[in-house]
Amino acid sequence: MGEGLRNYVGLRLMSVMDHLAGQVEGVTVRLADVDAPGDGAEKRCRMLARLASSREVHVEETGSGVYAAIDRAAERLAHGVKGDLLRRETLTPGRGQARTGGPQGSVGTSRPAR
Secondary structure, three states, X not given: OXXXXXXXXXXXXXHHHHHHOXXXXXXXXXXXXEEEOOOEEEEEEEEEEEEOOOOEEEEEEEEOOHHHHHHHHXXXXXXXXXXXXXXXXXXXXXXXXXXXXXXXXXXXXXXXXX
């Protein structure tokens, strides 16, 4: 990844996740060209956020342009991190009843294997 693209990714992540900085220990971003039916390659952006709670949130976006894929992935990552934090807060004992359900999409959360 070139320096300009690296700077764009960093600024984009800061713009959507700045208010979550204390909850996120790091983000890994992977960009790739993928074969697309028809007229050639598309761009794929995968992002993985490592949370302070030892959980992970991961998203993947594919599109015709790298900047659009980065933008959508960053927005979805921030949404996924917020959702994970809200679920954990809601499920914490002594904080009321647990909520279940809701849209999951292709945003995933996982706990690292030990």
